[in-house]
Structure formats: structure tokens, C-alpha cells
Amino acid sequence: MAADGSGAPAGTLDARAGAASLPREARARRRPDWNGRIAHAILLASVLVLAFPLYYGFVISTQSLADVSSLPPKLWPSTAMLHNYAEAWSRAHMGRLLANSAIMALAVALGKIAISLLSAFAIVYFNFRGRHVVFWMIFVTLMLPIPVRIVSTYQVISVLGWVDTYWGLTVPLMASATGTFLFRQFFQTIPDSLAEAAQLDGAGPLRFLWSFLIPLSRANIAALFVILFVYGWNEYLWPLMITNSPDMRTAVIGIEALVPRSGSQLPEWNIIMAAAMLVLLPPVAVIVGMQRWFVKGLVETEK
Amino acid sequence: MKQAVFRNRWLPYGLVAPQVAITLVFFFWPAVDCLRLSLYRSSPFGDRLIFVGLDNFQKLFTDPAYLRSAITTFVFSFLVTVVGMGLALLLAALANAKIRGLAVYRTLLLWPYGIAPAVAGIIWLFIFHPSYGILPYLLSFVTAYQFNWFLKGWVAMVLITAAAIWKQFGYNLAFYLAGLQGIPGSVLEAASVDGAGPIRRFFSMSFPLLSPVTFFLFTLNMTFAFFETFGLVHSVTQGGPGDATSIMVYKAWKDGFEGLQLGLSAAQSVVLMVVVILLTAFQFRYAEKKVVY
Numbered sequence: 001m002a003a004d005g006s007g008a009p010a011g012t013l014d015a016r017a018g019a020a021s022l023p024r025e026a027r028a029r030r031r032p033d034w035n036g037r038i039a040h041a042i043l044l045a046s047v048l049v050l051a052f053p054l055y056y057g058f059v060i061s062t063q064s065l066a067d068v069s070s071l072p073p074k075l076w077p078s079t080a081m082l083h084n085y086a087e088a089w090s091r092a093h094m095g096r097l098l099a100n101s102a103i104m105a106l107a108v109a110l111g112k113i114a115i116s117l118l119s120a121f122a123i124v125y126f127n128f129r130g131r132h133v134v135f136w137m138i139f140v141t142l143m144l145p146i147p148v149r150i151v152s153t154y155q156v157i158s159v160l161g162w163v164d165t166y167w168g169l170t171v172p173l174m175a176s177a178t179g180t181f182l183f184r185q186f187f188q189t190i191p192d193s194l195a196e197a198a199q200l201d202g203a204g205p206l207r208f209l210w211s212f213l214i215p216l217s218r219a220n221i222a223a224l225f226v227i228l229f230v231y232g233w234n235e236y237l238w239p240l241m242i243t244n245s246p247d248m249r250t251a252v253i254g255i256e257a258l259v260p261r262s263g264s265q266l267p268e269w270n271i272i273m274a275a276a277m278l279v280l281l282p283p284v285a286v287i288v289g290m291q292r293w294f295v296k297g298l299v300e301t302e303k
Numbered sequence: 304m305k306q307a308v309f310r311n312r313w314l315p316y317g318l319v320a321p322q323v324a325i326t327l328v329f330f331f332w333p334a335v336d337c338l339r340l341s342l343y344r345s346s347p348f349g350d351r352l353i354f355v356g357l358d359n360f361q362k363l364f365t366d367p368a369y370l371r372s373a374i375t376t377f378v379f380s381f382l383v384t385v386v387g388m389g390l391a392l393l394l395a396a397l398a399n400a401k402i403r404g405l406a407v408y409r410t411l412l413l414w415p416y417g418i419a420p421a422v423a424g425i426i427w428l429f430i431f432h433p434s435y436g437i438l439p440y441l442l443s444f445v446t447a448y449q450f451n452w453f454l455k456g457w458v459a460m461v462l463i464t465a466a467a468i469w470k471q472f473g474y475n476l477a478f479y480l481a482g483l484q485g486i487p488g489s490v491l492e493a494a495s496v497d498g499a500g501p502i503r504r505f506f507s508m509s510f511p512l513l514s515p516v517t518f519f520l521f522t523l524n525m526t527f528a529f530f531e532t533f534g535l536v537h538s539v540t541q542g543g544p545g546d547a548t549s550i551m552v553y554k555a556w557k558d559g560f561e562g563l564q565l566g567l568s569a570a571q572s573v574v575l576m577v578v579v580i581l582l583t584a585f586q587f588r589y590a591e592k593k594v595v596y
Contacts, residue, residue, distance in 0.1 A: 033400070035400035036400045036401070036402050038397065038398070038400070039397070039398040039399065039400040039402045040398075040402060042394055042397050042398040043394075043398050043402075043408045046394055046398075046412065046472075046473075046476060047408065047411040047412060050411075050412065050415060050469070050472060050473055051411075053423075053426050053427065053430060053469060054415075054418075054426070056426070056429075056430060056437065057425075057426040057429065060429060068435060069434070069435050071435075071440060072440060073435065073436075073437045073440055075437075115321045115322050115325070116322065118318040118319070118321065118322070119318060119319045119321075119322040119323075121318055122314075122315040122316075122318035122319045123319070125308050125309050126309055126310075126311065126314070126315035126318075127310075128315040128316065131315075134319050134322075134323060137323065137326050137327075137331075138322060138326065140330075140331075141326055141330045142583060143576070143579045143580055143583050144330045144331075144334050144576070144579075145530050145579060147530050147533065147552040147555065147556075147572070147575055148334070148337070148572050148575045148576045148579055149330075149333040149334050149336075149337050149572055150555055150556055150559050150560075150568060150572055151337070151340065151559040151560075151565050151568045151569050151572070152332075152333035152334070152336035152337040152340060152569065152572075153329065153333040154559075154560075155333075155336065156328065156329065156332055156333050156336070171325065171329075172325065172328075172329035174321075174325055175322055175325040175326050175329065175330065176322075180322065192308055195308040195309070196308065199308070199309075205309040205311060205314060206314075208309075230416070230417050233419070234417075234418075234419035234420070234421075234422075234534075236419065236420070236421050236533055236534030236537065236538075237533045237534065237552075237556065240537070241556075241560070252419045252421050252422060252534060252538075253421075255421065255422065255425055255538065256421065256537065256538040259425065259428075259538065269429055269432070269435065272425065272429075273425075273426075273429065276422050276425050276426060279419070279422055280417070280418045280419065280422045283417035283418070283419070284414050284417040284418065286417065287413065287414055287416060287417040288410065288414055291410050291413070294413070294416075295409070295413070298413075298416075298474075
């Protein structure tokens with residue numbers, strides 16, 4: 001959702017990892033470091049407990065229906081994996097749903113980044129009438145997340161004729177207070193002399209933005225991208241409201257359609273879990289693959 | 304703000320135009336329309352709106368179902384926030400030693416952030432499944448009580464709370480760990496020399512020093528529990544059984560989209576708006592202020 005407050009305690013998550021001071025470590029080596037061992041044990045246990053539900057879900061997704069419904073529950077992967085994933089893929093039209101999710105997540109993330117880069121640039125580098133009004137308008141969007149304007153937003157989208165379109169799915173989510181504040185803060189740390197020098201070399205504002213600011217902002221852009229991609233991929237209420245046809249649904253909503261709501265349907269939990277694994281893989285992969293940027297993004301944007 | 308550098312009459316307006324346009328059309332217009340709609344109700348045939356003043360609000364605040372939904376929401380948010388953060392703080396405090404490989408643990412703790420609440424819910428739904436799930440199976444050795452969330456409201460509540468805490472837990476723990484590592488050892492050693500035991504040290508030194516992290520995580524978890532768990536409820540319990548897990552956002556959506564009571568749904572949105580404003584005010588009043596790094 002869009003209620004993106006800012007202000008994770010800065011520098012809390014990064015950089016501390018290797019901060020163990022040397023004398024301390026040397027002392028610890030002489031006698032067994034019980035505190036350290038306890039700490040490792042606790043963290044390891046937390047990691048395992050945290051991973052168990054995902055593991056369990058994965059195991060279910062590899063089992064046949066007979067395995068799934070057997071007691072005691074079987075906790076090892078079985079052989080039906082390919083069958084289940086193929087079944088989930090075809091039954092839920094997963095290809096189409098995942099493509100829609102990818103379009104939504106990418107368009108929302110890149111759109112938010114582009115739009116907030118432009119507005120932060122204007123706010124920091126120009127003195128124009130209404131600058132403060134614009135700033136406050138952007139700030140107020142923090143207090144208007146989707147759940148706070150459910151019915152009316154739908155009406156606006158239908159007035160525009162955007163129901164069931166990619167426009168409706170993406171454009172309205174592209175305003176970003178968090179992104180704007182992040183870039184604004186970053187631009188303010190760049191010395192004015194850089195822009196002055198660029199001007200002396202004959203670079204106009206747009207050239208300056210393109211050739212200097214954007215390359216300098218690469219780390220911030222990557223950090224923001226991870227957070228926003230995950231947000232776009234996982235957004236639930238918005239696509240639920242804005243799309244009606246099965247062809248325009250996104251993957252997170254698609255799973256719900258597989259869950260049986262009445263007793264008469266056969267609950268094929270292995271298929272449902274296979275679908276769930278397919279849906280959670282892309283955002284988790286982005287986080288793990290871009291973890292350095294992800295941590296930076298968490299700290300600096302808090303969504 | 305720093306010195307503006309470039310001069311151009313129209314360019315800055317062009318640069319902020321996309322942001323301003325989206326903000327006006329998709330944020331301000333619907334928000335104002337919501338305020339307006341909350342004063343109307345749909346006619347019996349749904350073809351026009353009838354002005355009713357504050358009737359919708361009066362109806363809401365005297366409707367037991369809405370009050371139940373509000374209580375459910377507060378209990379749920381409170382449990383997610385307090386239990387989730389408390390557990391994370393406890394483990395972080397126990398694991399607070401200078402240890403190697405913290406970055407690796409951080410990655411292993413943070414990945415659940417990427418899982419949609421709805422997907423987390425589906426996994427936990429199966430863990431709680433009365434006939435096949437591992438949790439009721441294990442509990443069946445201890446007690447004959449049927450932990451069937453299809454039938455028992457409180458079990459359904461525990462189910463969505465567990466899923467929400469699971470999704471947030473690694474995040475809370477990672478922030479608390481980092482916060483504790485950030486407290487200079489000399490401060491605690493001084494207290495230790497003065498004869499303070501580990502528990503005393505924690506409550507009189509570490510915990511107050513962690514207050515910025517606590518305030519930050521508190522607003523974050525509250526916002527999450529209030530406004531980002533719609534998918535969890537929609538995909539798992541659909542508000543049920545009965546209305547045991549019908550949180551406010553879910554009810555606002557349901558009354559608007561399934562019940563087609565636009566005015567009533569808009570009034571609920573207005574109430575939620577007040578909640579967001581309070582949370583934001585809290586965040587800026589406390590979380591941003593006494594920041595001790």
C-alpha cells in the first residue's frame with residue numbers, strides 16, 4: 001500500500017555486521033565464548049523456525065494427494081513435484097497471471113522511481129512558486145493509502161474507463177512520497193558546486209539530471225527498486241478492485257481462486273501449494289539476489 | 304532546503320506534473336469523494352444517492368457488527384505488534400553477543416519480507432488445516448480439543464495472527480539485533496561494574512537506548528497490521544467464521560463491493576483515514592524525535 005512513512009532509524013541495519021572489536025575477539029579466543037555460542041544457537045533456531053513454514057509448503061507441493069492427506073504428515077519431498085507444478089500452471093493460468101504480476105510490479109517500481117526522481121529534482125534544484133504546496137501534497141499522500149479510499153477510487157477508475165486495463169493497474173500507484181523524499185534527501189547532500197560546474201560547461205538542467213544526478217543515484221535507485229518491486233508484486237487490494245476478467249488478474253489473487261470454499265470441492269492442497277511457491281518465488285528471489293540494495297532500501301525508505 | 308541552482312520559468316512545473324497529476328486524480332479526488340459519499344446513502348435501486356448527513360457514522364458507531372470489527376482489528380494489530388516485537392526483542396537480547404556472520408543471519412531472517420501476506424496466509428492455512436495440518440495433528444496428542452479454525456473464531460484469529468507475525472518476525476529481529484549491536488559495550492560494562500545484573504542492565508540501559516528502534520517498529524507493525532493484511536484475510540478466512548476475523552479494512556471493502564452500500568463503506572474509509580492520521584502523527588511525534596544513535 002502507499003502509506004509509506006519514512007525514517008527507519010538510519011544506519012541500524014547495515015555496516016554493523018563486522019563491528020566486533022579486535023581486543024574483545026582476541027580475549028574471546030582464549031576461553032570458550034559461551035555468549036557467542038548461545039547467540040549462534042538462538043539465531044540458528046530462529047532461522048530454522050522461520051524457514052519451516054516455507055519448507056513445509058514446498059514439501060506439500062511435491063507430494064501426491066494421498067501423501068498430503070496421510071497422517072502423520074510427511075515432512076519429506078516426494079515425487080509428484082513436476083506434475084503438481086504443471087497442473088497448477090495450467091489450471092490457474094499461471095503464465096498469464098505471473099506475466100500480469102511482472103508487468104504490474106515492474107511498471108509500478110520503474111514508474112514510481114522515474115516520477116519521484118523528476119519531482120525531487122524540481123523541488124531541490126528550482127525555486128518555483130508553489131514548491132511548498134507540491135511538497136505538502138506529496139506528503140499528504142502518505143496518509144491516503146488504498147484502504148482509506150476504497151469505493152471512491154474504484155469510481156474514479158471507472159470514470160476514466162481504466163477498469164480491467166494495465167493503465168488502471170499501474171498508473172494510479174505511481175505517485176511516491178517515499179521515493180521523492182529519498183531522492184530529495186540524497187540530492188541535498190550533493191554539493192551545489194557540481195551543478196554550477198555543469199552549468200559552466202554548458203549543461204542545461206535536464207542534461208545535468210541525466211548525466212550527473214541519475215548516475216550518482218544508482219545505489220538509491222537499486223535500493224528503491226527492490227522495495228517497490230516487492231510492493232507491486234504483492235499488492236492485493238488494488239488488483240482485486242481494478243480487475244474483473246481472469247485475464248487481467250495478478251498472481252497473488254489467482255491463488256485465492258484455487259482455495260476451495262465449499263465442502264464439495266476436492267481440496268487439492270498440493271496444487272495450491274505449488275501455485276503459492278510459484279507466486280512467492282519472484283519477489284523473494286529479487287530480495288535475495290539484490291540483498292545489499294534491499295537492506296539499504298529498508299533502512300532508507302521503509303517501503 | 305538548499306539553494307536552488309537552476310532558473311527556468313516552466314521546466315519545474317513540467318517536472319512535478321506527473322506526480323501532481325497522479326496525486327490529484329488518484330489520491331485527492333477519491334479522498335474528497337469519500338468524505339462526500341460518507342454523507343449519502345444509495346437509494347433502494349442503487350440508481351441515485353440520498354443525502355443523509357452523519358447518519359452513516361451514527362449507524363456505524365451503534366452497529367454491534369462494526370464495533371466488533373473495530374475490536375477485532377485492535378486485538379489483531381495489538382497481538383501482531385506486541386507479540387511479534389516482544390518475541391523479537393527477547394531473542395535479540397539473548398543473542399546479543401559480538402558474533403561473526405551477522406550479515407548471513409540477516410539475509411536468512413529478512414527473506415520473508417518478500418512473501419505476500421496472502422501467500423503467507425495460504426501456507427499457514429495448511430499448517431492449521433483441521434484434517435491434514437501439522438499443528439492440529441501435533442496438538443491432538445496433547446488435548447482432545449478440536450482446533451478447527453473453520454468453526455472456532457479464536458482459532459481463525461490465531462491463524463491470521465501467526466501468519467502476520469511470521470511475515471514480520473525476521474524484520475523485527477534484524478532491526479533489534481542491529482540496534483543492540485549499536486549500543487556501545489562501554490555503557491553496559493560501566494553498569495556491570497556498578498553491580499547491575501544482566502536483567503537490570505537490559506531494562507535500565509539497553510531497552511531505553513533501543514527506544515528509537517522500538518517506536519519505529521511499532522508504527523511499522525501497526526500500519527502493517529491495520530492496512531496491509533487485507534490479502535491475508537481475504538485469501539484465508541474471508542472474515543470468518545462468522546465475522547471473527549473481519550478486520551476494518553476487510554469490512555469496508557466487503558460492505559462497498561459486495562454489499563454495494565457505498566455511503567456506509569465510505570464512512571468506514573473516513574474512520575480509517577483518522578486512524579492513519581493518528582499513526583502518522585504518532586510516528587512524527589515520537590519515532591522521529593528522541594533518536595539516540
